[in-house]
Amino acid sequence: MKRTKGCAIRAVFAVAALSALEMAAAEENDARARVNAPARVAIAPARQPPQDDAGRLVVTVTGFKPAVAGTVEGVVLIPCGTEEREIGRFGIFPQQPFAAGNNTKPQRFGFALPAGCKPSQVTVRVEPSAGDGSGAELVIGEVAIE
Amino acid sequence: MTTTRRTVLLQGGAIGAGLIAANVSAVRALAATKTPPVRRSLQGLAWNDPIVATYRDAVGIMKQKPANDKFNWVQLANFHGNISTGFRYCPHGDWYFLPWHRAFTAMYERIVRSLTKNQDFAMPYWDWTASPTMPEVFLPEKTPDGKTNWLCVNEDGRKRTWPPTQPMPANIVGPAVLSTILNASPYEVFGTSRPAGQNSLDPSWITGGGGVQGTLEATPHNQVHNNIGGWMPTAASPRDPIFFMHHGNIDRIWALWNLKHQNSTDPLWTDMPFKENYLNPDGSFWSPKVSDLYVPEKLGYSYGFTQTAVVASSARTMTLERSLNAVLGAKAASNVEAGKVETAVVENNKSATPGAALALKIEVPQAALQGVVRSAPVGSGFDTMDFAAAREASARGSRALAILRNVAITDPSTTTIQIYLGDEPVPADASPSDRRYVGSFAMLDHGGGGHGAHGDHELPSFVLDLTDALQKVYGSAGTIPGTIGLQIVVGNETGNGKVGSATPQRVEVVLVSG
Numbered sequence: 001m002k003r004t005k006g007c008a009i010r011a012v013f014a015v016a017a018l019s020a021l022e023m024a025a026a027e028e029n030d031a032r033a034r035v036n037a038p039a040r041v042a043i044a045p046a047r048q049p050p051q052d053d054a055g056r057l058v059v060t061v062t063g064f065k066p067a068v069a070g071t072v073e074g075v076v077l078i079p080c081g082t083e084e085r086e087i088g089r090f091g092i093f094p095q096q097p098f099a100a101g102n103n104t105k106p107q108r109f110g111f112a113l114p115a116g117c118k119p120s121q122v123t124v125r126v127e128p129s130a131g132d133g134s135g136a137e138l139v140i141g142e143v144a145i146e
Numbered sequence: 147m148t149t150t151r152r153t154v155l156l157q158g159g160a161i162g163a164g165l166i167a168a169n170v171s172a173v174r175a176l177a178a179t180k181t182p183p184v185r186r187s188l189q190g191l192a193w194n195d196p197i198v199a200t201y202r203d204a205v206g207i208m209k210q211k212p213a214n215d216k217f218n219w220v221q222l223a224n225f226h227g228n229i230s231t232g233f234r235y236c237p238h239g240d241w242y243f244l245p246w247h248r249a250f251t252a253m254y255e256r257i258v259r260s261l262t263k264n265q266d267f268a269m270p271y272w273d274w275t276a277s278p279t280m281p282e283v284f285l286p287e288k289t290p291d292g293k294t295n296w297l298c299v300n301e302d303g304r305k306r307t308w309p310p311t312q313p314m315p316a317n318i319v320g321p322a323v324l325s326t327i328l329n330a331s332p333y334e335v336f337g338t339s340r341p342a343g344q345n346s347l348d349p350s351w352i353t354g355g356g357g358v359q360g361t362l363e364a365t366p367h368n369q370v371h372n373n374i375g376g377w378m379p380t381a382a383s384p385r386d387p388i389f390f391m392h393h394g395n396i397d398r399i400w401a402l403w404n405l406k407h408q409n410s411t412d413p414l415w416t417d418m419p420f421k422e423n424y425l426n427p428d429g430s431f432w433s434p435k436v437s438d439l440y441v442p443e444k445l446g447y448s449y450g451f452t453q454t455a456v457v458a459s460s461a462r463t464m465t466l467e468r469s470l471n472a473v474l475g476a477k478a479a480s481n482v483e484a485g486k487v488e489t490a491v492v493e494n495n496k497s498a499t500p501g502a503a504l505a506l507k508i509e510v511p512q513a514a515l516q517g518v519v520r521s522a523p524v525g526s527g528f529d530t531m532d533f534a535a536a537r538e539a540s541a542r543g544s545r546a547l548a549i550l551r552n553v554a555i556t557d558p559s560t561t562t563i564q565i566y567l568g569d570e571p572v573p574a575d576a577s578p579s580d581r582r583y584v585g586s587f588a589m590l591d592h593g594g595g596g597h598g599a600h601g602d603h604e605l606p607s608f609v610l611d612l613t614d615a616l617q618k619v620y621g622s623a624g625t626i627p628g629t630i631g632l633q634i635v636v637g638n639e640t641g642n643g644k645v646g647s648a649t650p651q652r653v654e655v656v657l658v659s660g
Contacts (some may be wrong), residue, residue: 093379
């Protein structure tokens with residue numbers, strides 16, 4: 001009986017340790033964007049063919065820290081031809097810290113891809129809408145075309 | 147009254163699927179239709195305008211109620227969420243975002259009417275695209291007559307921070323953003339998608355997020371909340387009275403989008419109940435499900451651009467104007483003075499039933515039909531958001547309207563009528579993407595004998611714009627037919643309730659030469 005209990009405890013610890021490692025690995029794979037320090041993220045291969053010709057770029061935000069004062073927004077840019085083109089903006093609402101985890105889902109944002117653009121990476125900038133945006137950080141997870 | 151080509155075209159340009167009454171003048175018909183109060187833009191409303199004054203008074207009443215009163219301002223805001231525990235019932239980041247907030251705003255609207263005894267009140271909205279600076283009537287702590295301005299937020303640490311004279315940036319609320327929003331389709335791209343993995347109607351799916359936010363939620367919704375500051379970037383955002391001006395505009399944009407696009411028909415969306423998420427003005431719970439929230443008029447308000455429940459329609463469906471022309475007001479279109487307006491009429495006593503579409507053949511003047519088919523397609527105005535220009539453009543082309551007069555509808559509250567062009571049978575899974583699709587309508591006001599009639603027992607009549615479908619079907623054809631087919635199909639948008647039958651007494655096709 002004691003032995004069984006000990007095994008169970010070891011198993012729980014093993015699972016917990018594995019989960020912690022997985023979360024740490026996920027964190028390392030995420031890109032962080034701050035004011036004047038954009039995140040550049042490779043676009044993941046599509047799991048399914050896009051629903052229309054151009055498809056839609058879906059940016060997953062796995063974490064957020066608001067600015068010390070004021071508000072910030074995310075700006076999504078893709079290379080298109082010889083230029084980098086803004087395809088949309090998003091806000092995190094409510095404007096408070098979050099980290100995707102057990103009880104908190106990531107926030108996901110969809111943007112129409114301009115016809116003829118076949119980007120392989122995306123740039124996400126943090127821009128202040130009010131204040132200077134200091135302290136604000138977006139953690140970008142997967143970016144994919146759906 | 148002489149019907150000129152221009153009056154017909156301009157009026158017709160504003161009509162896709164609208165309701166008209168039979169055997170009465172158009173103006174009388176509209177007067178007879180009970181229209182709910184129209185929500186108005188805050189633009190141009192003075193501090194003492196009755197709409198602003200009523201809202202301000204109601205907010206004051208709610209703010210001064212005891213803390214444990216159901217209608218206390220903070221208690222009501224707690225349905226949405228609060229600072230310490232975050233969101234409560236309100237969904238963000240999934241496809242329930244729009245219907246939940248429609249009902250939430252309607253709840254406040256009803257409470258305002260009840261508290262102020264002003265049944266004409268309709269919640270105004272802040273059209274931040276047209277007027278991107280903060281609405282002035284929400285800013286000063288006192289009204290010009292020296293009284294407390296309950297629309298101002300002056301709690302320490304929760305004052306709004308957005309500068310009063312600084313416009314919201316065009317890259318979050320400007321016309322280009324709005325155009326992107328209104329052209330987004332289908333619903334889950336426009337109004338945020340379902341939570342990943344949703345497989346049931348369990349209420350936990352409502353508030354969990356996990357969908358992909360469309361531009362409407364991600365950009366103007368989120369960023370106007372955040373930019374305003376104070377309560378607005380928080381889960382307790384309804385504690386700022388400007389919340390409902392913002393969400394009124396979000397709701398208006400959904401209603402505008404519905405003029406051109408259909409909502410999701412997935413039962414995981416349509417059948418989701420918001421159980422005990424809202425209060426009625428008598429203090430009891432109101433628990434609508436999503437399909438109860440499609441049509442503003444059914445909730446007791448209007449944005450002024452629908453007179454009936456246009457569930458889905460062709461790209462040209464816009465609004466039925468207050469002044470109608472002689473074509474629509476006449477007892478029959480054939481009574482209209484000839485000239486550049488030609489009409490074809492069929493009398494009918496057969497019904498469209500759930501098992502069989504009603505197929506009608508209508509002989510039309512070939513030359514006039516050719517003029518319609520060969521004229522250049524006209525945009526709806528959604529592409530440029532310039533409806534006036536679109537209407538002017540439509541006045542330069544030929545048009546075709548179908549008028550279904552005296553339509554008897556059984557089970558009107560659960561029956562939707564779709565119109566298709568052509569003689570080929572319409573498949574059961576046909577949708578508005580079918581090139582033969584003309585438009586559809588459903589009844590809103592089910593007075594009279596339960597057959598879609600109004601209180602004075604007139605059967606309703608409907609007008610639809612045939613032009614787009616005619617151009618799609620016959621535009622590339624070598625020859626123009628002398629007879630066109632119209633098929634009337636009855637169905638049900640939600641899959642709930644009995645599908646009735648529809649019997650138009652007469653169908654008229656009106657061709658207006660350009």
